[in-house]
Structures are given as C-alpha cells and as structure tokens.
Amino acid sequence: MWRGGSINEIERIREVIRVERGTPQIGALAFGIVDRGTNIIEVRPTTLCPLSCIYCSVNAGPRSTNRWAEFIDDPETLLMALDEVVRFKGTRDIEVHIDGMGEPGVYPYLVDLIRGIKEIDGVSVVSMQTRLYMFTPEELRELARAGLDRINLSIDTLNPGLAKKISGAPWYDVNRVKELVMQALELGINVIASPVWLPGINDYDMVEIIKWAKETGGLGRGGELPPVLIQKYIPHKRGGRKVRVRVMTWREFGIELRSLRMNWALN
Ligand code: SF4
Numbered sequence: 001m002w003r004g005g006s007i008n009e010i011e012r013i014r015e016v017i018r019v020e021r022g023t024p025q026i027g028a029l030a031f032g033i034v035d036r037g038t039n040i041i042e043v044r045p046t047t048l049c050p051l052s053c054i055y056c057s058v059n060a061g062p063r064s065t066n067r068w069a070e071f072i073d074d075p076e077t078l079l080m081a082l083d084e085v086v087r088f089k090g091t092r093d094i095e096v097h098i099d100g101m102g103e104p105g106v107y108p109y110l111v112d113l114i115r116g117i118k119e120i121d122g123v124s125v126v127s128m129q130t131r132l133y134m135f136t137p138e139e140l141r142e143l144a145r146a147g148l149d150r151i152n153l154s155i156d157t158l159n160p161g162l163a164k165k166i167s168g169a170p171w172y173d174v175n176r177v178k179e180l181v182m183q184a185l186e187l188g189i190n191v192i193a194s195p196v197w198l199p200g201i202n203d204y205d206m207v208e209i210i211k212w213a214k215e216t217g218g219l220g221r222g223g224e225l226p227p228v229l230i231q232k233y234i235p236h237k238r239g240g241r242k243v244r245v246r247v248m249t250w251r252e253f254g255i256e257l258r259s260l261r262m263n264w265a266l267n
Contacts, residue, residue, distance in 0.1 A: 010048060013062060015069040023074070025081035030101055031073040033085055039093050041085060043117070044100030045078065045107040047071045051131065052168030053156075055196060055233055057240035058101040063168055066239050070102070075109040079116040086122045094122050097152075099129035106134055111146045118147030125149045129194075132180050133172060140180060144187035151184055152229075153177075156195045157205035158212055166202065178212070185218035192220055194229045197253075199245045206230055210264045230257060 010016060025032035034042040047070045052061035059066050086094050096117045098104045105128070107113065117126050127150040135143070155177060156166050163174035181191050193213050197206055210228050213219040219227035232253045235242045248256070 010050075010062065010070060014064075014067060016048070017069050017071050019071055019073045019077070021074045021077050023077060025073075025078055026085070031071045032078065033081055035085055035089070039089075039091055040095045040097050041082065041089075042100075043078065043082060043096055043098045043113075045073045045075070045098065045104055045110070045113060046100060047102040048106050049103040050106065050134070050169065051103065051172060053241070054166055054168055055198060055235075055241060055243045057234075057236040059239050059241055060102050061168065065241075072108065075113050075116065078113065079120075082117065083120050086120050089122075092122045093124050095125040095127060096120075096123050097127045097129070099152075103131060103134070104128055105130040105132065111139075111142050114143060114146040114148050127152060129154060131155070131167075131172075131177065132184070133177050135180060137180075137183050140183055140189070141187060144184075144189050148189055150190040150192065150225075151181075153181065153191055153193050154195075155193050155209065156198070157202045158208050159205060162202065162205070166198070181219075182216065185216065190221045190225065191218070192225055192227060192229055194231060196231045196233050197248075197256075198233050198243055199248055201243065201245060206260060207264070210260065214264065230260070 019031055030047050031044050034044065047060065049060040050062070052063035082096065098113070104110065114126055117123055126148055128148060129152045131154045132151060155174065157163050158174060158178070160174050164170050164172050184191050193209055195202070195206060195209050213227040232248060232250070233243065233245065235247060
C-alpha cells in the first residue's frame with residue numbers, strides 16, 4: 001500500500017526500524033498506543049509518510065529535516081498491548097483511532113491490524129486518519145471487510161494544483177481521493193473531511209470542501225456526525241514544518257467557523 005515510492009526508497013534516505021516483537025507499546029510517541037483518558041485510544045502503527053505537507057506538525061515525509069529514523073511497529077505486539085489497555089479501561093464503548101506521526105495508510109499490516117482491533121472485546125468503533133490516496137478500490141474493500149468504520153480524511157483543498165503544493169508531492173492527485181471517498185461510502189465506511197485551514201492559502205477551499213461534502217450526501221453518514229471538521233493551523237513550537245501565514249487567534253477561528261456553519265448549515 002505504499003504509493004509515491006517504496007519503503008526501500010525511504011530506507012535510502014534514512015533508517016527504517018522494524019519494532020521488535022515484545023517491545024513496550026506505551027510511552028514512545030512514534031509508535032504504539034496513546035491513551036489520553038477518554039474513550040478514544042490512539043494507535044500509532046508507523047511514522048512512514050510519502051508526502052511532505054508544508055505544515056506537517058511532525059515534520060514527516062521524504063523532505064523531513066529532523067528525522068533520523070522511521071518506525072514500523074509489530075502488529076501482534078501492538079494488538080496484545082491494545083487488548084490489555086482496553087481491558088484496563090473497563091468500558092465497552094471504546095473507539096480505536098489509528099493515526100500517528102506518519103500516514104497509517106501505508107502501514108504494511110493495516111488490514112490485519114484493523115481486523116485484530118475489531119476482535120477486541122469492548123471496541124465499538126475503529127477509525128483512521130488518512131489522506132486515502134494510497135489505496136486501490138480492492139484494498140478499500142479489504143479495509144471495509146476487516147471492520148474499518150470511519151475514515152477521518154485529511155484533505156486541505158479540492159484544487160489539484162494547490163493540493164500538490166500543500167502536500168509537497170507533485171504526484172498527489174486529489175481527484176483520485178474524491179473517487180476513493182465515494183467508493184468508501186459505498187462500502188459502508190463513514191467519511192469525515194478534516195482540512196487544515198491555512199489562512200491566505202486555502203480560505204475559499206474550506207467552502208468548496210463543505211459544498212463537496214454536502215453534495216456527496218454521505219459524509220458524516222447523513223447527519224450522524226459533522227461531515228466536515230475544520231482544523232485550525234497551529235505552528236508547532238518545535239520541529240514541525242511552518243507555513244508563513246498570519247495565524248488566526250482562537251477567537252477569530254471560532255467566529256469564522258460559526259459563520260461557515262450558519263451559511264452552510266453544518267451540524
Ligand atoms: S501532515 Fe500527515 S500526510 Fe502530511 S506529511 Fe505530515 S504525516 Fe504526512
């Protein structure tokens with residue numbers, strides 16, 4: 001599932017560490033499990049990412065300026081640790097969210113991971129943050145069969161040229177992503193668009209994404225969840241890639257969101 005280069009190619013740029021079976025899964029931010037004390041548990045299977053988004057807060061991808069290694073976690077170790085964490089939390093309404101300091105869509109054991117998570121007693125939802133472009137329709141079908149319930153889609157514009165610029169990858173094709181979204185919806189996977197708003201760069205794109213999300217009629221599963229969750233751009237204090245824009249205050253961001261919500265009748 002690696003598009004935009006092979007893992008061997010990234011190995012030419014920097015070391016790729018396969019996390020050994022039995023390695024503790026809590027405490028390392030680059031891989032494993034993050035529990036923030038809610039009913040959502042974060043699972044981080046890999047740091048690999050073929051894109052180099054201009055605002056990436058974790059400075060991922062081939063153009064990373066501060067990474068010396070990438071990690072690929074061991075799926076069985078990850079699942080065993082997750083099972084323990086879910087049991088420890090003692091609740092039956094757990095959402096497991098697959099994301100991390102890279103693109104989980106390129107994790108080589110993704111289907112097995114999703115299937116394994118779904119089998120854990122107490123897990124009700126399996127969701128994943130992804131840019132989606134790396135899958136073929138058949139691979140999407142496998143993810144649906146394995147039990148993926150929702151995709152939180154990272155998509156910052158529908159404009160193909162701007163999408164290439166923001167993603168830092170001339171081969172990134174946002175039109176293909178739109179097609180894959182429709183296929184995911186047909187397969188019963190819910191999709192929520194979650195763009196990062198970069199003021200002065202993709203302002204009108206927020207409206208375009210909302211219009212598109214509403215036109216599909218399926219994002220957010222027809223009103224069950226908001227179809228679009230706009231994220232505020234926050235330059236990372238250390239290490240992340242920074243974009244030269246005037247950063248909105250939380251107050252400004254709140255006002256803009258309220259106006260978008262009113263104009264476009266978002267939930
Ligand atoms: S923002 Fe996400 S997709 Fe973009 S470079 Fe960073 S990890 Fe990769």
